[in-house]
Amino acid sequence: QKEVEQDPGPLSVPEGAIVSLNCTYSNSAFQYFMWYRQYSRKGPELLMYTYSSGNKEDGRFTAQVDKSSKYISLFIRDSQPSDSATYLCAITESLSNQAGTALIFGKGTTLSVSS
Amino acid sequence: NAGVTQTPKFRVLKTGQSMTLLCAQDMNHEYMYWYRQDPGMGLRLIHYSVGEGTTAKGEVPDGYNVSRLKKQNFLLGLESAAPSQTSVYFCASSYPQGAPNQPQHFGDGTRLSIL
Numbered sequence: 094q095k096e097v098e099q100d101p102g103p104l105s106v107p108e109g110a111i112v113s114l115n116c117t118y119s120n121s122a123f124q125y126f127m128w129y130r131q132y133s134r135k136g137p138e139l140l141m142y143t144y145s146s147g148n149k150e151d152g153r154f155t156a157q158v159d160k161s162s163k164y165i166s167l168f169i170r171d172s173q174p175s176d177s178a179t180y181l182c183a184i185t186e187s188l189s190n191q192a193g194t195a196l197i198f199g200k201g202t203t204l205s206v207s208s
Numbered sequence: 209n210a211g212v213t214q215t216p217k218f219r220v221l222k223t224g225q226s227m228t229l230l231c232a233q234d235m236n237h238e239y240m241y242w243y244r245q246d247p248g249m250g251l252r253l254i255h256y257s258v259g260e261g262t263t264a265k266g267e268v269p270d271g272y273n274v275s276r277l278k279k280q281n282f283l284l285g286l287e288s289a290a291p292s293q294t295s296v297y298f299c300a301s302s303y304p305q306g307a308p309n310q311p312q313h314f315g316d317g318t319r320l321s322i323l
Contacts, residue, residue, distance in 0.1 A: 101248065127311070136212070136298055136314030137251070181251065195241070195266070196312060200250035 096120055099182055099199030108208045112169040116182035116199045119163065125185040125194075126158050128167045131201065132178045140180070141167070172206045179203045210234050214299050214315035221289045221322050229284040229318050231299030239302045240282040241266075241312065242274060244295040251298065257282055258304070289322045296320070 099116045106112055114128075125144045129137035141156045143149045149156045155168040165182055181201040185194040215230040231240065242254040253266030257276040271293060273285045282301075286293060296319050300312040 099250075134316070136300075136316050138314065139311035142311070195253055195256060196251075198251040200248060 096123075096186075097182060097184055097197050097199040099202055101200050101202055103203040103205060105205045105207065106172055108172060108174060108206055110172050110206070112167075112172050112176070112204060112206075114167040114169075114180050114182075114202050114204070116165045117163055118165070118184055120186075121160070121163065123184040123186065126156070126165045127183045127185075127196070128154075128156055129181040129183055129198075130178045131181060137181055169204075172204075174206050174208045177205050212299055212301055212313050212315035214297075214318050216318060217316070218319045219321070221286075221320065223289060223291060223322060225289050226285070226287050227289065227320075228286075229297055229299075229320075231282045231284070231301075231315060233280055233282075233299075233301040233313070235301060235313065236279070237301035237313070238279075238304055239312075240276065241300045241302075242272070242282065242284045243298045243300065244268065245298060245317070246295050254284065254297075291322045294320060294322045 097118050127142040128140045130140045131137040143156045146158050146160045153170045157166040179201040182199040183196040186197050212233045238259050241256045243251045245251050252268045254272050255266050255274040257263045260279040263274045275283045296317045298314050298317050300314045302312045
């Protein structure tokens with residue numbers, strides 16, 4: 094079982110809809126949880142991060158973590174066509190030889206917002 | 209304001225050919241990474257480097273070699289390309305991943321096709 098599971102979608106919604114993107118993870122030792130956004134033919138870019146259970150808001154975006162259920166979510170309010178992209182959840186894991194941490198990515202969910 | 213630059217952007221190879229992908233970053237980051245992204249598989253770490261002159265294996269290192277002779281450059285080599293290495297390759301860099309507010313910065317990828 095991959096350590097981070099994410100439904101790849103695709104997910105299609107009309108403009109203005111509330112979008113919910115979700116991931117589950119298996120290792121309770123993971124501490125930091127991130128969401129990256131990837132536009133077509135571009136590299137991923139960090140959208141939000143959180144390290145504790147609860148919610149974190151940034152404009153129309155809310156990241157939510159439930160460590161008891163090992164469940165992370167990204168909510169997008171008032172979705173816009175410009176939000177059309179692939180959203181990847183990511184968690185940190187320790188590199189070998191105590192060299193720091195690396196990211197484990199979910200497969201990504203492709204979102205399309207139609208006007 | 210270049211960030212992470214990957215060269216080339218596209219390449220088609222024949223089975224058995226060799227090539228080198230170049231990644232250059234101008235942010236003075238210590239850590240650099242090579243990922244591959246395949247449909248349905250997400251981003252998987254191939255190799256990484258925690259500083260000039262160091263390299264280490266990631267999740268899927270077989271068939272690849274890397275070198276970090278200069279801090280700003282990270283090279284990914286395919287000695288004998290195989291069709292299974294057809295993928296989009298992403299390079300990323302970061303400060304030591306001690307905290308998630310030091311995100312990985314990604315290039316825009318190299319699309320490699322092995323015939």
